[in-house]
Amino acid sequence: MFRSATTTMIRGVRHLSVARPANDKVGFIGLGNMGAHMARNLLKSGKTLSVFDLNQSAVDDLASSGATAAASPAEAADGATTIITMLPSSPHVEAVFTGENGIFETLGTDVLCIDSSTIDPSMSKKVCAMTEERGCDFVDAPVSGGVGGAEAGTLTFMVGGSDAAFNDANEILVHMGANIVHCGDVGTGQAAKICNNMLLAIGMIGASETMNLGVKLGMDPKLLAGILNTSTGRNWATEIYNPCPGVVDGAPAGRGYTGGFGSALMNKDVGLALDAARDAGATIPLGTLSREVYTAMCDAGYAEKDFSSAYEFLQEPNKWSK
Amino acid sequence: MFRSATTTMIRGVRHLSVARPANDKVGFIGLGNMGAHMARNLLKSGKTLSVFDLNQSAVDDLASSGATAAASPAEAADGATTIITMLPSSPHVEAVFTGENGIFETLGTDVLCIDSSTIDPSMSKKVCAMTEERGCDFVDAPVSGGVGGAEAGTLTFMVGGSDAAFNDANEILVHMGANIVHCGDVGTGQAAKICNNMLLAIGMIGASETMNLGVKLGMDPKLLAGILNTSTGRNWATEIYNPCPGVVDGAPAGRGYTGGFGSALMNKDVGLALDAARDAGATIPLGTLSREVYTAMCDAGYAEKDFSSAYEFLQEPNKWSK
Numbered sequence: 323m324f325r326s327a328t329t330t331m332i333r334g335v336r337h338l339s340v341a342r343p344a345n346d347k348v349g350f351i352g353l354g355n356m357g358a359h360m361a362r363n364l365l366k367s368g369k370t371l372s373v374f375d376l377n378q379s380a381v382d383d384l385a386s387s388g389a390t391a392a393a394s395p396a397e398a399a400d401g402a403t404t405i406i407t408m409l410p411s412s413p414h415v416e417a418v419f420t421g422e423n424g425i426f427e428t429l430g431t432d433v434l435c436i437d438s439s440t441i442d443p444s445m446s447k448k449v450c451a452m453t454e455e456r457g458c459d460f461v462d463a464p465v466s467g468g469v470g471g472a473e474a475g476t477l478t479f480m481v482g483g484s485d486a487a488f489n490d491a492n493e494i495l496v497h498m499g500a501n502i503v504h505c506g507d508v509g510t511g512q513a514a515k516i517c518n519n520m521l522l523a524i525g526m527i528g529a530s531e532t533m534n535l536g537v538k539l540g541m542d543p544k545l546l547a548g549i550l551n552t553s554t555g556r557n558w559a560t561e562i563y564n565p566c567p568g569v570v571d572g573a574p575a576g577r578g579y580t581g582g583f584g585s586a587l588m589n590k591d592v593g594l595a596l597d598a599a600r601d602a603g604a605t606i607p608l609g610t611l612s613r614e615v616y617t618a619m620c621d622a623g624y625a626e627k628d629f630s631s632a633y634e635f636l637q638e639p640n641k642w643s644k
Numbered sequence: 645m646f647r648s649a650t651t652t653m654i655r656g657v658r659h660l661s662v663a664r665p666a667n668d669k670v671g672f673i674g675l676g677n678m679g680a681h682m683a684r685n686l687l688k689s690g691k692t693l694s695v696f697d698l699n700q701s702a703v704d705d706l707a708s709s710g711a712t713a714a715a716s717p718a719e720a721a722d723g724a725t726t727i728i729t730m731l732p733s734s735p736h737v738e739a740v741f742t743g744e745n746g747i748f749e750t751l752g753t754d755v756l757c758i759d760s761s762t763i764d765p766s767m768s769k770k771v772c773a774m775t776e777e778r779g780c781d782f783v784d785a786p787v788s789g790g791v792g793g794a795e796a797g798t799l800t801f802m803v804g805g806s807d808a809a810f811n812d813a814n815e816i817l818v819h820m821g822a823n824i825v826h827c828g829d830v831g832t833g834q835a836a837k838i839c840n841n842m843l844l845a846i847g848m849i850g851a852s853e854t855m856n857l858g859v860k861l862g863m864d865p866k867l868l869a870g871i872l873n874t875s876t877g878r879n880w881a882t883e884i885y886n887p888c889p890g891v892v893d894g895a896p897a898g899r900g901y902t903g904g905f906g907s908a909l910m911n912k913d914v915g916l917a918l919d920a921a922r923d924a925g926a927t928i929p930l931g932t933l934s935r936e937v938y939t940a941m942c943d944a945g946y947a948e949k950d951f952s953s954a955y956e957f958l959q960e961p962n963k964w965s966k
Contacts, residue, residue: 466875480871505867505871506863509862510862514871517861517868517871518876519876520857521850521853521879524850525879528842528843528850531926531928531931535921535924535928539920540828541835541836542828549802549836549839549840550839552823553800554884555844555880556879557880558879563876603860604857605958606958607849607853607933608930608937609850609857611930614929636927
């Protein structure tokens with residue numbers, strides 16, 4: 323096995339980075355809406371894949387495209403040189419690595435583990451430490467870009483890990499994404515993701531309140547959006563994804579808030595921001611209130627609607643009284 | 645006096661727009677940080693000005709540049725074809741128009757009144773109605789662009805009023821601003837201003853929380869800002885006016901939050917948004933909390949600091965516990 327010249331210090335131990343071999347064998351665990359597309363793009367790039375998901379039909383789909391079906395995370399990891407996990411939450415990641423029939427039962431040495439799940443950065447650090455104890459590398463590499471980006475292979479990966487591990491991960495991630503960003507040490511990929519999504523939630527609720535207020539004060543919504551977007555109030559939501567129907571062509575607001583990024587998913591991400599802020603001792607008043615708004619939206623039947631439906635929710639009488 | 649061909653319906657009365665005469669005589673009331681620069685730019689454009697302020701030295705300064713010093717709003721308005729007011733708050737505007745020695749004591753007919761104060765839109769509508777009863781026109785025309793924009797004559801004016809009144813006002817405002825936007829009927833200039841500034845407050849506090857959280861989670865602040873600014877979390881504050889020191893050259897964060905737009909001024913504007921939202925029945929959870937944050941900042945000694953000092957404030961222990 324060839325080793326790259328790159329060396330880096332991890333926890334005081336001189337750690338040699340392993341250049342991924344050309345005949346990289348990838349264990350891929352988690353074939354949901356995102357993961358299935360990502361795995362398929364890796365197959366297209368010529369990688370050998372062993373795949374696992376609790377949903378057997380997702381495994382069968384990939385197997386029919388040339389992947390090897392595995393019966394457990396341990397089986398998918400067996401003999402792999404790279405392992406990719408794309409799972410719903412922190413407990414899933416912990417279980418897939420440490421649980422019965424988990425990755426650690428069969429993990430080799432010098433294996434690169436890439437976790438693309440969006441989870442609490444403290445869990446990323448915990449799993450990283452256990453992975454390194456076994457002589458392997460770990461990066462957290464959550465994504466943005468949605469299902470469309472996963473299918474098109476244009477995702478953004480926000481990667482936390484050592485320089486050497488990042489360089490190795492980059493060789494794999496380029497087959498699934500268009501933009502691979504090294505955010506710092508392990509956990510900072512998650513930090514970047516949850517920071518972005520917390521501010522996105524704040525910006526979307528803020529845009530919803532503002533558009534709603536302006537319309538009630540007699541303004542034309544397109545004119546108001548135009549003023550905001552050429553002034554200091556502007557944000558991504560007002561410009562690209564305006565929550566008021568009819569302002570931005572193609573935004574979910576124009577199709578009853580279908581498609582897009584569901585409020586339940588945003589609620590999960592803002593919840594991770596709250597957990598991380600509590601652990602880090604950071605004060606996030608608007609983030610905290612945004613979480614309350616998205617939780618209230620989920621309770622009121624907006625869980626599956628696009629997160630820009632905050633505009634509609636805030637017009638419902640008696641749903642929000644704080 | 646020439647009349648333009650433009651006619652428009654106001655309150656069911658057919659109202660003829662008056663083209664401003666070439667020898668426009670302007671009564672200018674309110675020579676503060678903004679108003680003094682605006683009046684000076686009008687003088688430079690060749691207008692005849694009669695000016696009033698409670699601060700005699702501000703009046704004397706303009707008089708030494710060629711304006712006529714007036715002893716009261718009534719005296720400044722006497723014989724004026726256009727009246728411009730630039731005052732701190734709704735009660736000031738009401739008093740200057742309706743009070744003793746106020747504008748209404750000497751107001752002629754066919755006079756165009758332009759109020760560039762940032763006030764409650766309901767007060768704009770009230771003063772507009774009283775102005776129209778006297779056979780005159782009124783527009784609300786609050787500004788953005790700050791003291792620098794006032795001095796350079798590059799302000800943005802957000803104008804509410806009839807088409808005819810807007811067209812007339814535009815002829816004057818172009819001497820003080822670079823961007824004159826017709827927002828709709830009277831009051832919508834204020835609506836646009838307070839909507840923008842409420843969302844700006846939300847965006848700034850949100851940016852402050854997010855940068856603070858990211859740094860505490862181990863991210864380099866410039867790297868985090870770069871990720872936000874190429875992703876969906878971005879807003880004007882993260883891009884142009886980042887509240888974290890060292891991220892954006894020239895932002896107030898880099899000079900101890902001096903200069904810029906004071907937290908007390910932002911607190912006032914968000915307060916206007918709350919009043920307007922209450923009157924209009926609009927639900928603004930993040931706007932309401934942003935007002936609480938800026939009020940707490942003013943109470944904690946941040947009133948004169950730039951409004952981006954929310955970043956610093958949120959790091960102070962025990963100052964914010966909601």
